[in-house]
Amino acid sequence: MSGGPALAIASQVLAGRRTARAVIEETLAGVADRNGSINAFTHVTAERAQRGAAEIDAAIGAGRNPGPLAGVPFAVKDLFDIAGVSTRAGSKIHAARAPARRDAMAIRRLTAAGAVLVGALNMEEYAYGFYTDNPHHGRTLNPHDPKRTAGGSSGGSAAAVAAGLVPLALGSDTNGSIRVPSSFCGIFGLKPSYGRLSRAGTLLFVSSLDHVGPMARSVADLAATYDAMQGPDPDDPVCAQREVEPVSDLLAKGREGLRIAVAGGYFAEIVSGESRAAVDAAVACLGVSHTVDIAGAEAARAAAYVITSVEAARERLVELRDRIDDFDPNTRYRFLAGALLPADWYVKAQQFRRWYCQQLAGLFQHWDVILAPVAPIPAPDFADVTVNIDGTDHALRPLLGRFVQALAPAGLPILVAPHLKQGALPTGVQIIAAPFREDAVFRVAAALESSGSFGSAQL
Amino acid sequence: MTNEIDSIDWDGYVEMMGAMIGLPIAAPHREATVAQLKLNVVIAKPLLAFEIPEGTNPAPVFKP
Numbered sequence: 001m002s003g004g005p006a007l008a009i010a011s012q013v014l015a016g017r018r019t020a021r022a023v024i025e026e027t028l029a030g031v032a033d034r035n036g037s038i039n040a041f042t043h044v045t046a047e048r049a050q051r052g053a054a055e056i057d058a059a060i061g062a063g064r065n066p067g068p069l070a071g072v073p074f075a076v077k078d079l080f081d082i083a084g085v086s087t088r089a090g091s092k093i094h095a096a097r098a099p100a101r102r103d104a105m106a107i108r109r110l111t112a113a114g115a116v117l118v119g120a121l122n123m124e125e126y127a128y129g130f131y132t133d134n135p136h137h138g139r140t141l142n143p144h145d146p147k148r149t150a151g152g153s154s155g156g157s158a159a160a161v162a163a164g165l166v167p168l169a170l171g172s173d174t175n176g177s178i179r180v181p182s183s184f185c186g187i188f189g190l191k192p193s194y195g196r197l198s199r200a201g202t203l204l205f206v207s208s209l210d211h212v213g214p215m216a217r218s219v220a221d222l223a224a225t226y227d228a229m230q231g232p233d234p235d236d237p238v239c240a241q242r243e244v245e246p247v248s249d250l251l252a253k254g255r256e257g258l259r260i261a262v263a264g265g266y267f268a269e270i271v272s273g274e275s276r277a278a279v280d281a282a283v284a285c286l287g288v289s290h291t292v293d294i295a296g297a298e299a300a301r302a303a304a305y306v307i308t309s310v311e312a313a314r315e316r317l318v319e320l321r322d323r324i325d326d327f328d329p330n331t332r333y334r335f336l337a338g339a340l341l342p343a344d345w346y347v348k349a350q351q352f353r354r355w356y357c358q359q360l361a362g363l364f365q366h367w368d369v370i371l372a373p374v375a376p377i378p379a380p381d382f383a384d385v386t387v388n389i390d391g392t393d394h395a396l397r398p399l400l401g402r403f404v405q406a407l408a409p410a411g412l413p414i415l416v417a418p419h420l421k422q423g424a425l426p427t428g429v430q431i432i433a434a435p436f437r438e439d440a441v442f443r444v445a446a447a448l449e450s451s452g453s454f455g456s457a458q459l
Numbered sequence: 460m461t462n463e464i465d466s467i468d469w470d471g472y473v474e475m476m477g478a479m480i481g482l483p484i485a486a487p488h489r490e491a492t493v494a495q496l497k498l499n500v501v502i503a504k505p506l507l508a509f510e511i512p513e514g515t516n517p518a519p520v521f522k523p
Contacts, residue, residue, distance in 0.1 A: 333491045340473060348507065
């Protein structure tokens with residue numbers, strides 16, 4: 001298994017063939033030169049990055065190993081705390097907040113592994129949406145076609161990685177916010193198991209559905225980043241008390257011995273030719289012959305919607321009371337209505353969630369991995385309001401979350417692998433496993449990447 | 460579904476619920492909030508219609 005651009009940088013820096021300072025100066029120059037064409041960054045931490053790079057070079061000069069990601073630049077969605085910077089979460093309201101006193105745990109762990117933070121990335125306001133069309137920071141454009149969305153809500157993260165501004169980025173996924181932009185921008189993205197990676201120092205959107213995760217242009221880079229982020233954290237009450245379970249050394253095993261099926265039923269309906277082709281390509285690469293039905297998927301999406309509406313409104317209740325006119329008009333009324341929903345709906349959604357997890361647990365007794373499309377279509381044009389699939393027009397915005405939100409209540413590890421097809425927009429496949437089986441999703445992603453049909457296109 | 464939605468006194472609901480949680484919805488925001496609530500009823504329908512086996516505990520269960 002060969003490394004990607006992040007591990008290539010680390011290898012050069014550790015071998016003394018390139019200094020971390022040179023890497024960071026090149027990265028900062030690239031951001032200054034090319035960010036304007038996609039609007040991925042909202043803040044650049046240039047001085048901090050230069051200091052960090054100097055520390056890496058000094059460590060190497062002193063004979064110390066600064067870590068497996070030595071000198072690798074990365075950036076984070078604007079809801080991760082960065083010491084000395086206000087965590088805005090894409091909002092006008094939070095822009096005036098006091099700067100964070102320390103980095104989010106995810107940043108601290110990557111820094112401890114030698115990676116160097118270079119900035120914060122654009123997102124939907126409060127992570128609510130799939131477009132990254134931010135009213136305060138502008139829209140992030142898809143590097144494959146600037147007329148199209150990069151996806152959301154971690155759109156800045158996906159666009160920055162796809163465009164090669166940084167080899168690694170962090171995002172968050174509540175209802176698909178790592179998975180959809182990874183698919184639209186043609187990169188690898190991981191939504192880990194709920195509780196696997198610490199969320200301490202991130203601004204929560206929907207606590208019982210929120211995950212943080214890495215995004216990269218190769219499976220090996222994604223695995224190295226994920227490995228560096230693992231570990232229990234008493235500062236995040238939902239973070240699992242599990243030892244680090246590295247996946248990087250497992251990638252070469254590929255799919256051998258893994259039982260793989262493809263999701264049918266709900267997950268095979270309302271799918272464009274491009275998204276279907278991505279799933280079909282994965283099925284062909286992996287020799288998959290079984291189709292499974294994920295019972296209750298439509299209700300699961302509704303449950304995720306209700307849980308999101310209620311918990312998101314609760315998280316922002318103070319701001320809704322005091323600053324309602326400063327909210328994004330596209331999400332303001334979702335927050336307000338969410339605050340007013342009946343408690344009965346929320347409890348039923350949580351009861352359903354228990355039932356749904358039990359059904360999925362039963363399925364995963366027979367299968368290690370299930371494949372499904374990420375979004376019904378590739379990245380849409382910002383100007384489009386509807387899309388026609390198989391002769392039927394569908395409203396675009398609610399359509400995008402169809403397959404990702406339907407899996408949100410279960411907290412499963414899901415890795416998005418981008419399908420490579422000449423002349424076509426990128427389209428990803430969801431690789432889904434039982435809770436805490438990240439090993440399985442990484443091995444399948446590595447097998448797909450090795451086939452040559454999946455990977456991140458060089459832009 | 461349309462009849463069920465239209466039979467609800469949405470303005471009254473918004474006023475009462477807003478008062479109960481300390482979030483009065485000002486007049487300029489009422490109409491859009493009601494429209495979103497009506498949409499929520501439609502979106503939640505597959506969940507509300509789903510028959511969950513009796514005795515299913517909500518998730519997550521609190522663990523002291």
